[in-house]
Amino acid sequence: MILFWLLLLGVLTHFIIRRSVANVTKTPIWLLWLVMMMPAFIWTAWAVVNQDDQRIPLLLLILPFMISSVLYLLLVQWGRPAQPSVKPSSSTVQSPIQEMAVNSIESRPALPPINREEEANLQNCFPWSVYYLQNIEHKPQALICRGQLRASADEAYKTVKANVEACFADRFLVVFQEGLNGKPFFALVPNPHTKPIGTAQREASVTRPVLAIGLLLATLLTTTLAGMLMANPALKEPPRDLSVLWTGLPYALALMAILGIHELGHYIAARRYRIRATLPYFIPVPPASVFPFGTFGAFIQLRSPVPNRKALFDIGIAGPLAGFVVTIPILLWGLAHSTPAPLTDESGILNFDSFNPTASLLLAILSKLALGNTLVADTALKLHPVAIAGCLGLVITALNLMPVGQLDGGHIVHAMFGQRRGATIGQIARLLVLGLSFVQREFLLWALLLFFMPIIDEPALNDVSELDNRRDFLGLAALTLLVMIILPAPYAVTQILF
Numbered sequence: 001m002i003l004f005w006l007l008l009l010g011v012l013t014h015f016i017i018r019r020s021v022a023n024v025t026k027t028p029i030w031l032l033w034l035v036m037m038m039p040a041f042i043w044t045a046w047a048v049v050n051q052d053d054q055r056i057p058l059l060l061l062i063l064p065f066m067i068s069s070v071l072y073l074l075l076v077q078w079g080r081p082a083q084p085s086v087k088p089s090s091s092t093v094q095s096p097i098q099e100m101a102v103n104s105i106e107s108r109p110a111l112p113p114i115n116r117e118e119e120a121n122l123q124n125c126f127p128w129s130v131y132y133l134q135n136i137e138h139k140p141q142a143l144i145c146r147g148q149l150r151a152s153a154d155e156a157y158k159t160v161k162a163n164v165e166a167c168f169a170d171r172f173l174v175v176f177q178e179g180l181n182g183k184p185f186f187a188l189v190p191n192p193h194t195k196p197i198g199t200a201q202r203e204a205s206v207t208r209p210v211l212a213i214g215l216l217l218a219t220l221l222t223t224t225l226a227g228m229l230m231a232n233p234a235l236k237e238p239p240r241d242l243s244v245l246w247t248g249l250p251y252a253l254a255l256m257a258i259l260g261i262h263e264l265g266h267y268i269a270a271r272r273y274r275i276r277a278t279l280p281y282f283i284p285v286p287p288a289s290v291f292p293f294g295t296f297g298a299f300i301q302l303r304s305p306v307p308n309r310k311a312l313f314d315i316g317i318a319g320p321l322a323g324f325v326v327t328i329p330i331l332l333w334g335l336a337h338s339t340p341a342p343l344t345d346e347s348g349i350l351n352f353d354s355f356n357p358t359a360s361l362l363l364a365i366l367s368k369l370a371l372g373n374t375l376v377a378d379t380a381l382k383l384h385p386v387a388i389a390g391c392l393g394l395v396i397t398a399l400n401l402m403p404v405g406q407l408d409g410g411h412i413v414h415a416m417f418g419q420r421r422g423a424t425i426g427q428i429a430r431l432l433v434l435g436l437s438f439v440q441r442e443f444l445l446w447a448l449l450l451f452f453m454p455i456i457d458e459p460a461l462n463d464v465s466e467l468d469n470r471r472d473f474l475g476l477a478a479l480t481l482l483v484m485i486i487l488p489a490p491y492a493v494t495q496i497l498f
Contacts, residue, residue: 010037027079035072039064040448069451114143118168122188125163130156131186143172145186146179153184153464157308160186161461173305176462178418184464212279219282219295220252226287226294227251230352230385251385252294254330256282258323258393259298262400265322266300266315273311276303293392308462309415313471316411317478320397324481327393328366334387335370343380349440352388355381357489359440362481363394364489368497377498394485399446401482403429405453409482414457416467416475426455436486443486 014033025032042064114122119136122143126133130151137144149156153176161174172188179185227248229235239245263280270277283296306312341354349359357367357375367375375381383391403409404426414422430450437443467475489497 010040013037025076025079027075032072032075035068035075038068121167122164125160125167126186127159127163130159141189142175143188145188146183147185149184149464153462153466156184157462157465164188174461175459176464177459178420178464208278212281215282215284216256216280218284219298220256222284222286223252223255223294224248226292227385229287229292230388248385251389254334254386254389255293255295255392258327258330258389259295259396261326262319262323262396263298263300265318265320269311269315269318270300270302272314273307275306275311275315277301278303293388297396306458306460308460308465310465310467310471312411312460313415313467313475316408316415317474320400320408320478320481321474323393324397327390327397330386330393331366331390332370334384334390335367335381337384338371338381338387340371340374341380341382343378347380349391352383352391355383355391357381358494359488360394360485361487361489361493362484363391364494364497375498377494398482398485401478401485402433402446402450403479403482404450405455406457407453409479410457412475412478415460416472419457419459419463422457423455430455440488 010033013036014029017032017036018029042060046060122136122145123133126145126147128150130149131147132150133145133147135146137146151159157174157176160176164172164174170191173191175187175189176184177187224245225248227250228239228245229248230251231247232239232244235244259282260280267277267280278301280298280300282298285291285294285296287294302315306315338355343356344354347354347356349356349363357363357380358377367381371381381387400407401409401412403413403422409429410422410426413425416422417425430447433443433450434447437447
């Protein structure tokens with residue numbers, strides 16, 4: 001089982017590294033991967049050697065992680081291409097977080113040069129009454145236009161965007177982003193959607209729905225098999241009676257409903273803002289003892305940029321809220337059909353044969369609502385397969401609400417507080433989850449995954465305009481929901497409930 005999780009972590013780490021830094025450093029990906037996987041290799045070796053005691057010493061847990069993180073950042077910086085020397089000034093000096101944010105612009109395809117006439121036309125696109133343009137920086141991948149904002153961010157962006165489109169048609173994407181000391185700047189980057197759709201792209205647009213449907217059917221099969229094994233734990237070989245297969249259907253339908261509606265929430269919100277998005281792609285996995293759930297989840301891909309922070313917020317929060325609304329009734333029904341079991345030292349939030357509901361504040365409340373007086377303080381639960389699907393739905397909701405990088409929670413805090421503050425919140429969240437993993441070892445894998453994720457979220461085109469009060473309230477409610485899922489029930493609450 002340890003080797004399985006090590007392999008899974010290695011694949012995810014390689015994917016994340018390629019996506020986050022492949023375009024900004026010349027350091028070999030395999031070397032960065034090896035450095036980031038060093039703590040996992042050390043911890044795995046320790047666990048294999050010390051079979052009797054699986055508790056890793058605190059120093060061995062922290063020291064390799066700190067060394068690999070510092071070495072990783074040094075290697076990324078060492079491999080950065082040399083930049084042309086420029087005279088430093090107060091307007092060009094950037095903080096590390098801001099430099100990481102600009103990487104999302106500078107890692108785009110090279111920008112064709114513009115002539116003097118086009119630059120003069122570009123200057124005319126910035127009326128002094130809304131944005132007083134002071135200078136234009138010619139970057140290889142973008143034109144950076146810096147100045148003073150003289151109107152509201154919404155008005156400035158709409159005016160400049162309309163003027164740029166009038167002069168250059170759809171040649172550029174206009175990005176409005178916060179700079180140093182909160183001063184916003186415009187960036188004109190190549191528009192990847194100006195090229196005509198070729199034959200290969202037309203074929204891809206046809207095959208993507210076919211692929212989505214194929215993955216949906218495959219995942220329905222693997223989750224049904226997983227549900228069958230959960231409903232029939234004594235089953236050791238393939239059943240001769242196919243009617244046994246139908247016993248896995250309640251788990252499969254419950255889990256796929258949660259995953260599918262979560263992703264459909266993202267999809268509908270994206271389509272509302274006319275953002276091109278794929279249908280949900282499910283990831284089927286044959287059930288096994290090391291991973292018995294039948295799927296790794298589902299995802300969608302956005303094919304066009306997000307227009308503003310309101311759209312970013314709505315798309316980010318739509319999935320977790322839609323999935324949560326479906327999860328609650330499924331979980332309540334499943335908990336009501338679960339059976340009490342003795343509470344042991346092995347009981348926990350991921351032990352579905354001896355599930356400890358007090359490991360999560362929200363699960364403790366829902367378990368008491370579903371079971372009433374049947375559930376007492378020293379009782380665990382043997383979960384019904386539908387309850388397992390509901391618990392997985394809460395775990396997926398919590399993981400997605402983590403305010404880190406390109407997770408849904410990362411989009412939410414980015415939209416609420418801005419890109420730089422959102423990145424700072426993400427750093428704090430990663431450290432808190434790492435600290436929580438010392439109390440509940442189930443969160444150690446989460447802590448590792450979060451630290452391997454890019455901390456900076458992709459900017460919206462208008463990344464300066466702020467949210468309204470209603471969205472701010474919903475964002476705080478979503479973060480509160482995250483806390484209620486991942487934190488154990490306090491002693492005072494368990495005394496009241498049980």
